[in-house]
Amino acid sequence: MRIESLKWLVCPSPGCAGSLAPSPSFDPRYPNPAQQELTEAVLSCRTCGDEYPVLLGVAVLEVDLGAYLGAFWDEIESCAAELSGLHISREMRTYLGIASAFTGQPGPVTRSPDLQWTTSPYLQAHFDPGSLAGDLAPGWWKSAVDNHVAEKNEPYAWLLTAARERSGGPAGGLAIDVGTSVGRGAAELASLYDYSVGVDRSFRAILAARRHLLGEPCPLETYALETEKGRWEPRTLPQADHPASLDFVVASGAALPLRAGSTSCVAALNVLCAASDPLEMLADFCRVLTSGGTLLLSSPFWSDATPEGETPLAAGGPEYLRKALSPEFEIVAEQDQIPWLLRVAKRRWDVYLCHCLVATRH
Ligand SMILES: C[S@@+](CC[C@H](N)C(=O)[O-])C[C@H]1O[C@@H](n2cnc3c(N)ncnc32)[C@H](O)[C@@H]1O
Ligand SMILES: [Zn+2]
Incomplete structure (x- = not known):
């Protein structure tokens, strides 16, 4: 996600529309400072406190994050498996409560x-x-x-x-x-x-x-x-x-x-x-x-x-x-x-x- 986008995009929670900022409790990764690009981060709403992850550079601004990750986690894992040199960190998996973060096993990769x-x-x-x-x-x-x-x-x-x-x-x-x-x-x-x-x-x-x-x-x-x-x-x-x-x-x-x-x-x-x-x-x-x-x-x-x-x-x-x-x-x-x-x-x-x-x- 471009940091510039935080000037335009806000919390999607109904009736909130608070501004979003990288959460200080999760160290954001800026592998490309010239582009001002967030590759892995947690965005926190300054109004309601809801949080949204950035995974592989993609901000997931979904109101019901648990339901979204439940439905799309296999797809996200399979996307990660196709990117050489890039992954979803253990820290992020733990934050999201993904089981593979605790078992040490790789996630359920489906290359459909x-x-x-x-x-x-x-x-x-x-x-x-x-x-x-x-x-x-x-x-x-x-x-x-x-x-x-x-x-x-x-x-x-x-x-x-x-x-x-x-x-x-x-x-x-x-x-x-x-x-x-x-x-x-x-x-x-x-x-x-x-x-x-x-x-x-x-x-x-x-x-x-x-x-x-x-x-x-x-x-x-x-x-x-x-x-x-x-x-x-x-x-x-x-x-x-x-x-x-x-x-x-x-x-x-x-x-x-x-x-x-x-x-x-x-x-x-x-x-x-x-x-x-x-x-x-x-x-x-x-x-x-x-x-x-x-x-x-x-x-x-x-x-x-x-x-x-x-x-x-x-x-x-x-x-x-x-x-x-x-x-x-x-x-x-x-x-x-x-x-x-x-x-x-x-x-x-x-x-x-x-x-x-x-x-x-x-
Ligand atoms: C038929 S494709 C059209 C894609 C593109 N606009 C085009 O014309 O080539 C429909 C797209 O809408 C997306 N989509 C379906 N429901 C959506 C929703 N509630 N919010 C955002 N995107 C949605 C799908 O994931 C899919 O990529
Ligand atoms: Zn909010």
């Missing part, structure tokens, strides 16, 4: 290829789109993919162009990209706002975003594409710039670590459909946005993220979304059926036709 699924197609589509069609035989599908890449008519390009046109220059203030995954939305918003933070509940995705876009705690040079079922092939990731006004943290879109009215722009691309309670998330976007602030949304109105099936938003479509926004927002630009392609494996693609909108907060 499923985890690659969560980041690799996104790394390819967002940061290496030229490779999407490279190996396709000539034909209608290759032409379709080539046109899609060349036209840049996809949700990120459409929404960022709309935001840029509306501001007519640098917009200033803070931008948040909710459900940022590997971080493209936050990275693009960094060129328009003073500071940009991507948040996601996936530890692995936030670590990948930090590694690729900030080079911290160590650069990400490859991603893995599933070629045939269960077979993975490493691909080189093109290098990214490392803007100084960008960071990524683990947090929930329904309990953002931000003060009320503190944020100039909230983006959530292809996220609301995956939320079990999209209205709760929209209410938090509304809370943190300043009056006149910009909301950028893309919705495929499809989600297989919840075991219960479709969420109310996914089932309700654009009409449901317009109604949910109407009391607090004015919709200023809207376009439906903007294509979005993910190459899940060599022979499997996901194609979504997204509904995109720009709204301003009353």
Whole structure:
């Protein structure tokens, strides 16, 4: 976590929003003082005293930390196992009450290829789109993919162009990209706002975003594409710039670590459909946005993220979304059926036709 981010991010505990500072009772590690980067620390809320860990450079700003670590510890361990020379210290494990800190045994490392699924197609589509069609035989599908890449008519390009046109220059203030995954939305918003933070509940995705876009705690040079079922092939990731006004943290879109009215722009691309309670998330976007602030949304109105099936938003479509926004927002630009392609494996693609909108907060 960038120390600079502590100027913008606060305690996510409901109704608190106290400022956060590295706890003096836990010696923070600054392996890279030039970058002012916290690699392992405990952040303490100056108002309510709640504490949040920074693990492998990723701040975990989750309200129910115990529940989060219970659900994600295997993923965190498996991320740590992939980073050579970096680990989660025994001191931190003891602080978190992780059993392996007391037994001397390594933690339960699960190297599930499923985890690659969560980041690799996104790394390819967002940061290496030229490779999407490279190996396709000539034909209608290759032409379709080539046109899609060349036209840049996809949700990120459409929404960022709309935001840029509306501001007519640098917009200033803070931008948040909710459900940022590997971080493209936050990275693009960094060129328009003073500071940009991507948040996601996936530890692995936030670590990948930090590694690729900030080079911290160590650069990400490859991603893995599933070629045939269960077979993975490493691909080189093109290098990214490392803007100084960008960071990524683990947090929930329904309990953002931000003060009320503190944020100039909230983006959530292809996220609301995956939320079990999209209205709760929209209410938090509304809370943190300043009056006149910009909301950028893309919705495929499809989600297989919840075991219960479709969420109310996914089932309700654009009409449901317009109604949910109407009391607090004015919709200023809207376009439906903007294509979005993910190459899940060599022979499997996901194609979504997204509904995109720009709204301003009353
Ligand atoms: C379909 S992906 C979209 C990723 C990226 N915005 C894009 O368009 O490529 C949805 C992302 O939202 C994240 N997500 C789901 N529920 C969330 C929540 N409550 N808070 C924050 N992130 C969430 C998931 O971890 C996942 O990375
Ligand atoms: Zn607090």
